[in-house]
Amino acid sequence: MSLKDLISPFYVWQRAFEKPYTQKRPIEDRPGAPRYRGFHMNSEDCIGCGTCETICQNHAIDMVPVEGLEQRSGDSGLRPRFDYGRCCWCALCVDICTTRSLRMSNHYAWITEDPDAFHFTAGTDAMPWNQNSLGYRRDDDYHLLVHERIDMQALGAEESVAGFDEVMKGYTEEQAVLEADRCVECGICVATCPAHMAIPDYIRAVRQRDYEAGLRLLYETNPFSSTCGRICTHRCETVCVMGYQGDPIAIRWLKRAIVDRVPAERYREILGDEVVENGRKVGVIGAGPGGMSAAYYLRRQGYAVTVYESQARAGGMLRYGVPSYRLPDDQLDKDLEYIRSLGVEVKFNTHIGRDVPFRQLIEDYDALFLAVGLNQPSALRIQGEEHPRVLSGLQVLDDVASGRDPGVGSKVAVIGGGNVAMDAARVSRRLGADVTVLYRRRIEDMPADPEEIHESQAEGCKLVQQAIPVEIKNAASTSQVTIVWGEAEMIADDKGGRPRPVLQEDRMHEETYDCIIAAIGQGGQLDFIPAEYRDRIEFKWNKFVPGEYQQTGLPKLFVGGDIANSRADAISAIEDGHHAARGIHRFLTGTLDG
């Protein structure tokens, strides 16, 4: 061994007095780049659609319930939970986020001794990076989703007012597939649809051009799909996640796209409805959407169903209150005839109370479903209302649906802002009249469908808002009528309801018309129910208050439709009928208390 070898270990010590070559704190935080893809952040705009979970290629995201967050219309109540053992930081979740609530911070260091800690629910769990203003955001001009709706061919305003042809022409197959392709299948819409239709599933059926599967899905919850494909109030679209950054999916039109491609003759074969009689019989009062929906689902369960209808044709307000340019008769008949083809008997021109006592129905049937709708127009109750040139909106629509001339003349004022008012106005335009709509509130407060309001304006109806009718007077000509109306100031409602109009007596107007069509609302008529029964039924204001499964205090009696719900639209009546059918089946099989 050389001397050098012997003393070399001591050379090391001279290094002990030099500056270190290594960093003293190698893991000291260093800021990430401004657009670094760090830990996720989620804002309160998140509605839990789960599109981030769907697109994540590594299954690093699970949608989970969050304590204190309730499920509500348009919000699933779930939020994305991240597993950072799986996340590859690709940011697809951020790029696809429908509400742009999901972002990434530029924070990248998370040190803990707990190996299970790297799961967290973005936006909910308290994390140091939650308020981070830097990190990855989707660029404004970068879109993974198609935000523009595929337009549907429609008659122009001039063509439209020339007759009663259907305005909307339906999607071509290619258009329907393109529109269906925009859907992210989040299912947020399902909870908002009163009938809870399988919307993402039937949209997928459109995408796959599998209309038979689509029809089966529609009929699980809605036997009026041809009708609803045209005139549904489409509450589903109001919560569609695609509406946050663009147009909501045309869910209603896609429903129509299915039924338009399946001929009525093939319904039975496709739906496979086989009726096995069960020996029980159920009566239904009213052949509108509620009554016929109940009839359909009861018949499928094997009940002998008889429907009592006061009018000459089935359909209720769909027939007599919705003009053919929105819902052609043959399309309503397509739905109704299929229901009747299963053996549902309809007794037309039969008034309960007058032609058949209510007591007899209660005694003769194992159960009864009542859905008579709201068919009594509310009176204006202002001075001079009895003038012969004051017509009811419902009567005008009934006349037109029945092929009679309502005789509106050439200058018409319509009072009201609901669908009946809009349809009375549009029908009058088609009959050649100049039309002015007087509405007490503002256009944005109108209960009519926005499409109806827009189309009525496009067709030339003049909308006067904040106009309160106060008196009807004789005009110089007996074939005319004069209305006095005052301007309204809107005041906020303390309880968060619609703003309320208040008459300004110093701003009055007077105008003469050939007729005034009143369409301010409708009520029901239930005088046919004898006192011995009605005393056992709960009412609030002018409506039934049904219990579980639409059952009333009279155990055999189930109720639904406009006379028993606050929404007063076809899809809600259809759901009431379906729900009551389930209730009646439970009642008659002993699983629902009577």
Add this chain to the structure above:
Amino acid sequence: MHTVDEILDFAIEREQQAADFYSNLAERANSAWMKEMLLGFSKEEMRHKGKLKSVKLGDRLLNADQHVQDLKIADYLVDVEPAEDISLQDALIVAMKREKAAYRLYSDMARAIDDPELKTMFLGLAQEEAKHKLYFEVQYDDQIMRDN
């Protein structure tokens, strides 16, 4: 000269009369929901009566200066007769017009009197009636003029 207690007794009696009016009408009504409705109106009047009784025992009326919104619906609707086949619409009109008449009565009495304590009492009662009228006008707006 009337005392505050006498005025309150008068107002309490009026509320009782109103409650009786609706319950009598309910008995004669031939439709189920109208019976329910009118009995509800009667209960509402009894609630008002209860409130006035508690004022007599020391509770406070509405402040005479407190603003109660007047929707003026009762002003432009025609008078209707409370018949046996009365509808919801007409029942609401009857109710709002009765409350309006009561409001006017107390307002007129307040104007006609000099005693500041009694004037305040009448104005407070008028405000109470204005509030009751507003309740029926709001119901009319919501239930009858849904599409208007």
